[in-house]
Amino acid sequence: MTTPLTTWVPGAAGSHFDVDNLPYGVFSRAGEEPRVGVRIGDLVLDLAPVAAAEMLDVHHVFEERTLNALMAEGRAVRSSVRRWVTGLLTEEPERDLVEPHLVPLADVTLHLPVEVADYVDFYASEHHASNVGRIFRPDAEALLPNWKHLPVGYHGRAGTVVASGTPIVRPSGQRRVSTGSTTGEVTFGPSRRLDIEAELGFVVGVGSELGSPVAHDDFADHVFGLVGLNDWSARDIQAWEYVPLGPFLGKSFATSISHWVTPLEALDAAWVDLPGQDPEPLPYLAPTAARGLDIDVEVVVNGDVISRPPYRSMYWSPAQMLAHLTVNGASLRTGDLFASGTISGPEVDQRGSLLEIGWGDESAFLADGDEVTLRYSAPGTAGGRIALGEVTGRVEPARA
Amino acid sequence: MTTPLTTWVPGAAGSHFDVDNLPYGVFSRAGEEPRVGVRIGDLVLDLAPVAAAEMLDVHHVFEERTLNALMAEGRAVRSSVRRWVTGLLTEEPERDLVEPHLVPLADVTLHLPVEVADYVDFYASEHHASNVGRIFRPDAEALLPNWKHLPVGYHGRAGTVVASGTPIVRPSGQRRVSTGSTTGEVTFGPSRRLDIEAELGFVVGVGSELGSPVAHDDFADHVFGLVGLNDWSARDIQAWEYVPLGPFLGKSFATSISHWVTPLEALDAAWVDLPGQDPEPLPYLAPTAARGLDIDVEVVVNGDVISRPPYRSMYWSPAQMLAHLTVNGASLRTGDLFASGTISGPEVDQRGSLLEIGWGDESAFLADGDEVTLRYSAPGTAGGRIALGEVTGRVEPARA
Numbered sequence: 164m165t166t167p168l169t170t171w172v173p174g175a176a177g178s179h180f181d182v183d184n185l186p187y188g189v190f191s192r193a194g195e196e197p198r199v200g201v202r203i204g205d206l207v208l209d210l211a212p213v214a215a216a217e218m219l220d221v222h223h224v225f226e227e228r229t230l231n232a233l234m235a236e237g238r239a240v241r242s243s244v245r246r247w248v249t250g251l252l253t254e255e256p257e258r259d260l261v262e263p264h265l266v267p268l269a270d271v272t273l274h275l276p277v278e279v280a281d282y283v284d285f286y287a288s289e290h291h292a293s294n295v296g297r298i299f300r301p302d303a304e305a306l307l308p309n310w311k312h313l314p315v316g317y318h319g320r321a322g323t324v325v326a327s328g329t330p331i332v333r334p335s336g337q338r339r340v341s342t343g344s345t346t347g348e349v350t351f352g353p354s355r356r357l358d359i360e361a362e363l364g365f366v367v368g369v370g371s372e373l374g375s376p377v378a379h380d381d382f383a384d385h386v387f388g389l390v391g392l393n394d395w396s397a398r399d400i401q402a403w404e405y406v407p408l409g410p411f412l413g414k415s416f417a418t419s420i421s422h423w424v425t426p427l428e429a430l431d432a433a434w435v436d437l438p439g440q441d442p443e444p445l446p447y448l449a450p451t452a453a454r455g456l457d458i459d460v461e462v463v464v465n466g467d468v469i470s471r472p473p474y475r476s477m478y479w480s481p482a483q484m485l486a487h488l489t490v491n492g493a494s495l496r497t498g499d500l501f502a503s504g505t506i507s508g509p510e511v512d513q514r515g516s517l518l519e520i521g522w523g524d525e526s527a528f529l530a531d532g533d534e535v536t537l538r539y540s541a542p543g544t545a546g547g548r549i550a551l552g553e554v555t556g557r558v559e560p561a562r563a
Numbered sequence: 564m565t566t567p568l569t570t571w572v573p574g575a576a577g578s579h580f581d582v583d584n585l586p587y588g589v590f591s592r593a594g595e596e597p598r599v600g601v602r603i604g605d606l607v608l609d610l611a612p613v614a615a616a617e618m619l620d621v622h623h624v625f626e627e628r629t630l631n632a633l634m635a636e637g638r639a640v641r642s643s644v645r646r647w648v649t650g651l652l653t654e655e656p657e658r659d660l661v662e663p664h665l666v667p668l669a670d671v672t673l674h675l676p677v678e679v680a681d682y683v684d685f686y687a688s689e690h691h692a693s694n695v696g697r698i699f700r701p702d703a704e705a706l707l708p709n710w711k712h713l714p715v716g717y718h719g720r721a722g723t724v725v726a727s728g729t730p731i732v733r734p735s736g737q738r739r740v741s742t743g744s745t746t747g748e749v750t751f752g753p754s755r756r757l758d759i760e761a762e763l764g765f766v767v768g769v770g771s772e773l774g775s776p777v778a779h780d781d782f783a784d785h786v787f788g789l790v791g792l793n794d795w796s797a798r799d800i801q802a803w804e805y806v807p808l809g810p811f812l813g814k815s816f817a818t819s820i821s822h823w824v825t826p827l828e829a830l831d832a833a834w835v836d837l838p839g840q841d842p843e844p845l846p847y848l849a850p851t852a853a854r855g856l857d858i859d860v861e862v863v864v865n866g867d868v869i870s871r872p873p874y875r876s877m878y879w880s881p882a883q884m885l886a887h888l889t890v891n892g893a894s895l896r897t898g899d900l901f902a903s904g905t906i907s908g909p910e911v912d913q914r915g916s917l918l919e920i921g922w923g924d925e926s927a928f929l930a931d932g933d934e935v936t937l938r939y940s941a942p943g944t945a946g947g948r949i950a951l952g953e954v955t956g957r958v959e960p961a962r963a
Contacts, residue, residue, distance in 0.1 A: 280721070280722055281720055281721055281722045283811075286808060307806050307807060309737075309803055309804060309806065312737060312749050313737050313803075313804060315804065315807075315808055315811075316808065316811055317717065317718070317808040317809050317810075317811050318717070318718040318719055318720055318811070318815070319718055320681055320718055320893055321680070321681055321721065322680055322681045322893075322894055322895070322896045322899065323773060323893050323894060325773070329773075332773075332774035332892050334891035334892050335776075335890060335891060335892075336890060336891050337709075337712060337713050337845065349712050349845070351845045351846075351847065373723060373725070373729075373732075373817070374732035374816075374959075374962060375962065376735075397891070400891065403709055403713075404709060404713060404715065405807065405808075405809070406707050406709065406807075407707060407715075407805065407806075407809070408686060408715055408716065408717040408805075408809040408810060409717050409805070409807070409808040409809020409810070410717075410808060410809070411683075411715075411716055411717050411718070412887070412888075412890065412891040412893070413891075415718070415891060415893040416774075416891040416892045416893050417773070417892075445737065445749070445751050446751075447751065487812070488812075488815075490735060490736060490812065491734035491735060491736050491797070491800065491812040491813075491815060491816040492732050492734050492735075492816045492817075492962070493720055493722070493723050493812070493815040493816050494722055494723060495722070496722045499722065559774075562774060562775065562892070
């Protein structure tokens with residue numbers, strides 16, 4: 164741990180958005196185009212004019228409507244921009260230049276921070292996969308045979324990844340009366356089992372070449388940072404449609420991500436060993452890549468914290484997910500988003516979906532008007548804690 | 564049928580790329596930027612300079628590197644551009660202006676025509692789904708219970724949709740010794756069961772609003788046209804990974820599409836009734852939408868036609884696939900691509916995958932160096948036949 168730097172920004176020191184955090188987002192003021200900002204305390208630093216005034220050679224990346232151009236610059240620029248911003252916010256002589264470009268959060272609109280290229284969702288929590296297996300397949304082994312050999316994942320719909328705060332219209336679709344049922348009447352209507360999945364998302368900055376796998380050691384060269392992610396799920400639609408090609412309409416109506424993207428460097432103090440992997444993974448998923456992140460999640464429904472999933476309890480690591488995703492030669496693009504899958508810990512009060520919390524009971528699912536917020540925090544590099552971007556969404560009734 | 568127009572373009576009249584076809588693509592000449600062209604005979608009409616000379620108000624859409632801007636203009640512009648191009652190529656007085664902008668196909672490079680937003684693959688052939696069911700689950704019903712109630716589909720990887728001609732590197736991955744096996748040693752290496760899937764792809768021009776389904780009647784307002792599509796598949800990787808979330812690395816290494824996008828108007832004479840749907844679909848998949856396309860497919864491996872799948876034999880229609888894809892409120896974007904799934908007819912010589920052609924036998928799959936071409940043709944509006952864009956790819960050895 165280095166000696167903590169102290170920011171001159173009023174109210175930021177000691178908060179969860181101190182200078183050891185500094186997540187990026189896209190904001191706009193009334194009548195202005197969206198552009199890139201960084202959060203400090205309850206303020207947004209408008210980076211474009213400051214970068215232009217200081218003649219930063221990458222100043223144009225801050226004038227964009229998404230973080231993609233910044234993210235595409237790669238790891239070295241990500242680090243040097245972070246050092247530059249840290250200097251701006253901690254060195255008193257910079258204050259005269261910078262202070263006019265600090266905007267209260269209350270005065271801005273925040274936008275979807277990333278133009279999402281491909282969205283992949285994994286299924287990397289053993290507790291979640293086991294719970295779902297027990298609920299949907301009570302007479303079989305909780306985990307399927309492949310589960311401990313590879314991080315199971317699938318592609319989701321990139322075009323319906325929305326920013327935190329976007330209303331979630333209850334989806335309609337086909338379902339049979341009971342979840343998992345394969346007999347009985349097929350009906351159509353609004354989902355009766357609208358659920359959440361508390362997840363973390365990883366955003367790719369630097370792409371890769373088609374035909375060439377990305378090694379797990381190159382994780383930080385490709386991944387820019389993390390977002391909070393709620394993979395809204397309609398369990399009744401999903402249960403009826405998902406064989407044999409996987410979830411489709413049960414998921415594709417909306418996936419919410421946080422406004423703020425936390426750069427990897429802010430999580431340097433959060434890496435921990437995973438609980439353990441048995442059998443030992445194949446070499447491309449090497450055990451040395453089995454490092455997780457000590458991120459605490461809170462699931463808040465209508466203001467009440469109903470669960471506290473711990474991300475450190477995951478089975479598969481972020482670097483293993485990335486290595487798996489590309490081992491067949493699939494290329495990465497700037498803006499690719501891959502998510503952890505539901506984060507569920509071993510305890511009952513650590514489950515990351517209402518399906519698990521209510522163990523399949525229909526009354527546990529979301530009602531119209533319910534508001535769900537996912538909050539995330541982690542150890543910061545200065546000895547305290549940092550907050551990752553929260554994700555919120557309110558359920559609107561199905562449209563006629 | 565209207566009286567056929569006659570083109571003045573040498574060699575085009577009576578060919579499969581006559582003025583009743585006119586597919587769009589993206590081409591470049593040496594040292595120039597890619598831009599939009601239309602194919603006539605064995606020539607490409609360079610649209611940008613002609614549109615500028617004629618002061619067409621949408622001339623800028625032809626200067627783009629993809630068809631997305633043209634496609635986003637919508638159905639009315641699509642129709643009027645087609646009328647304008649038809650006039651250019653059939654009216655003798657236009658010849659002096661147009662002829663200098665006709666470029667031989669041999670002198671151009673063709674590119675991926677569409678910036679793909681989301682890629683969805685369906686499973687809409689009853690013969691294919693039944694064959695696969697019999698091969699993978701010999702002791703169970705060939706079709707799963709949901710199959711005749713909804714067009715089963717899933718999201719694929721948009722970032723690895725490549726243009727016809729792109730080499731296909733044999734993917735490596737995890738698999739168990741026999742396809743479908745759930746016991747035995749897990750190994751890693753190059754796929755031994757590299758396959759094709761002969762499909763048609765539908766490209767979305769006009770997007771839709773999140774939360775609002777697209778009715779099947781609005782198909783032609785949203786879909787711009789068709790591409791040939793080969794959904795390369797590694798069956799051994801797929802068989803091991805696909806439960807419970809569907810195909811992932813067994814598909815995501817590459818999906819090839821044709822250089823040419825055939826606009827819907829060129830297929831006006833190709834619509835036919837589908838073979839029939841029982842049980843009657845739910846209203847949003849209304850029977851009136853069960854209209855298919857009489858498109859003949861040829862699967863050519865190393866120069867030999869090995870199969871002739873008929874697209875008219877599909878169970879689910881394009882309009883039903885689109886209605887299903889959006890019924891949960893999922894939005895469309897310009898550049899969305901949705902595909903039919905493997906086209907297999909009822910006969911042995913009409914199967915669209917090597918898995919079916921060889922009935923699971925390992926020797927039937929692709930060897931390094933094999934070249935696969937899919938060819939498509941349909942009745943044109945002038946009484947003859949038109950060719951849709953062909954898709955070709957050659958297998959390269961796995962990388963070490």
